Amino acid sequence: MDTTQEDETAGRSSSGVTVKPVVNAVRILRFLTETDTPERAADIARQLSINPSTCFNILRTLAAEDMVAFDPASKTYSPGLGLAKLVGHLVTQGQRLDIARPLLQQFAARFHVTVTLWRQMGYDRIVLVSSEASPSDLRIDMAIGQRLPIFMGASGRLFAAEVDLDPTAMRAAFDKIRWARPLEFDEYCQQVQFAKEHQWAIDDGYFSAGIMAIAAPVRDRAGAISFAVSAVMFRGQYIGADADKLGGEVRKLADKLSNLLF
Missing domain, CATH: 3.30.450.40 (GAF domain)
Incomplete structure (x- = not known):
């Protein structure tokens, strides 16, 4: 399954159609809270089969809302203070x-x-x-x-x-x-x-x-x-x-x- 198809699948649930960016944001937050180490955007995208550009934009938005923290030195993301x-x-x-x-x-x-x-x-x-x-x-x-x-x-x-x-x-x-x-x-x-x-x-x-x-x-x-x-x-x-x-x-x-x- 390619990334586009995976993104489409992520946007569906048993209760009907959901908003894909929101679903992917939740998946990213869940992934970061379950992993033990900070992760790079490319690795997060690969692990979750999210389009890299989409994943980066979601992470940037979450960082702006303090839901995730970005380390510019290592270019990694981790759960933020806001979360x-x-x-x-x-x-x-x-x-x-x-x-x-x-x-x-x-x-x-x-x-x-x-x-x-x-x-x-x-x-x-x-x-x-x-x-x-x-x-x-x-x-x-x-x-x-x-x-x-x-x-x-x-x-x-x-x-x-x-x-x-x-x-x-x-x-x-x-x-x-x-x-x-x-x-x-x-x-x-x-x-x-x-x-x-x-x-x-x-x-x-x-x-x-x-x-x-x-x-x-x-x-x-x-x-x-x-x-x-x-x-x-x-x-x-x-x-x-x-x-x-x-x-x-x-x-x-x-x-x-x-x-x-x-």
Whole structure:
């Protein structure tokens, strides 16, 4: 079978006629993700029986969209960052949260708290992507999808500890937040520094009156914060040394989540 015939065959499926360039693009991506080494365009075309000119044009388009990476020195192609991000977002929002749910439920039941997972959304917001409440009669329920300013709450202090903002920019962001009770900027900065040093943070009634939260960062393999996991409870439920111990437990939970999800 010649390459033209093969291209025609690639454009058909049991469900009817499909778009040949799309089919060939999928075949190329599948081939690159299954092979262990970067490949030259001519070798990809030969292995997949795609017209060389067609294969080159598809690869050039995929490279422009960051779906594949091109090495100009070796003139080879490999899976790109865009493809990894595309797959990563799909898995993170679906299967990964399902995998983590039993761990969150166990922690919530053990410490009688509500466990939440927050993720950065854009440059100035965090969004609640998972919430598991304690099975006790008196508990705190939080709605999935709610958004907060990125520096608000215990989780916000973790994100604040990661950014490299000058004091003026940090103060501007701080002043836009509506706190439930008075909080001085200098005190907030001290709490952010504590979060940076101890890898867990606390918000004692500033996010919401009568509510305390303790959060720790869930990091990906590169060490960046992917999620912030937070234990949410009523104020006075954990105080002093007990709150510090819970902070350590939340950090352990965050480490387990990092190992589980990444």
